[in-house]
Amino acid sequence: MSQLLPVLTENWDVERSWTLEGYGPYAALDRALTLEQDAVIEEVKASGLRGRGGAGFSTGTKWGFLPPLGDLPRYLVVNADESEPGTCKDIPLLMASPHTLIEGIAISSYAIRSHSAFIYLRGEVVHVYRRLLAAVREAYAAGHLGKDIHGSGYDLDVIVHAGAGAYICGEETALLDSLEGRRGQPRLRPPFPAVAGLYACPTVVNNVESIAAVPAIIGHGPGWFDSLGTETSKGVGIFSLSGHVKEPGQYEAPLGITLRELIDFAGGMREGHTLKFWTPGGSSTPLFTAAELDVPLDFESVAKAGSMLGTRALQIFDDSVCVVRAVLRWTEFYEHESCGKCTPCREGTYWLKQVLARLEKGDGTAEDLDLLLDQCDNIAGKSFCALGDGATAPIISSVTLFRDEYIAHFEHGGCPFDREASVAWS
Incomplete structure (x- = not known):
């Protein structure tokens, strides 16, 4: 049997783990500052770390996409806009041990030769925002951020930005637009953020957990991280x-x-x-x-x-849950959070919600199931960003896996999981 292995969560049970005292010295940053920047990138590549925000792309390779140094500054942006239903790993990490992320930011920024880093946090989590701000202040006071970090001559400023609470800002280019003060909507690519990202400058955008894993990699060595996980999914x-x-x-x-x-x-x-x-x-x-x-x-x-x-x-x-009702709730979320930039997502998610609501109430027909899948076909792969694909995925799979449950709703005129309907059918 596999075993749990606390790495990012190692100090979560320490008293006041969110403070610098509870976290400890930035030992991995000390080691990183003795290496050349490219050597740090190579260690992250060698570790096999893949993006923890969902896409699973090689983190070190992503850093390597930055163009050669020029007159423009480079930026590191940490995506902490955790917003999808059920997703709850980054916020607990920031609440329990924000210094894990901050040390990771310092190492990663040094590696990509950035002197300004941004943390884009979902604005509703005010308690986490305050804790993160306090941790950043502690890091400045201890010399882990600011001018001449650890006497190395390297300077770094970290800015914590609270978003206004839009799911679409979890998409990296919409996040950048929001960070610049504009309405958060996905950008047309190319150019990609590595070439023209924040303020049209070379930018790396990484998930919280991706950056938080960097101190462990630098501290223990890339071989240690590479030895964990599977052959292709490391750590x-x-x-x-x-x-x-x-x-x-x-x-x-x-x-x-x-x-x-x-x-x-x-x-x-x-x-x-x-x-x-x-x-x-x-x-x-x-x-x-x-x-x-x-x-x-x-x-x-x-x-x-x-x-x-x-x-x-x-x-x-x-087995107490109606899959139709669960999928409807998710679809209502995606319809509400669509930024409206593209027609397939803006119009499609609205009509998905209408048809699903009709089916869930028991007012649908067999033709509605075909209509639902046809709507999904007209959204998936055709929207401006991945929100459309995400909205259709649970619908398509639920109809495939639980078609009989959908049919039961309109054959019996209501949800089979409602007490009144169950009694009427018995």
């Missing part, structure tokens, strides 16, 4: 279990662990119920059922099984 990750398990929460383990093992760590399913369906990477990924309990949770294995590892937001639903 550890925070798996967020929510829903119908006895002990929901954050579980850090090497990539490749299975949901069956994680549910065991979480105390099992709640009494008297069995697993019905789950999301491997948040609400924007195709659903899995109990048939995928033993699929290794790494990028390749989950993709081969028909879904995406995404943000490792494992939402667990037992």
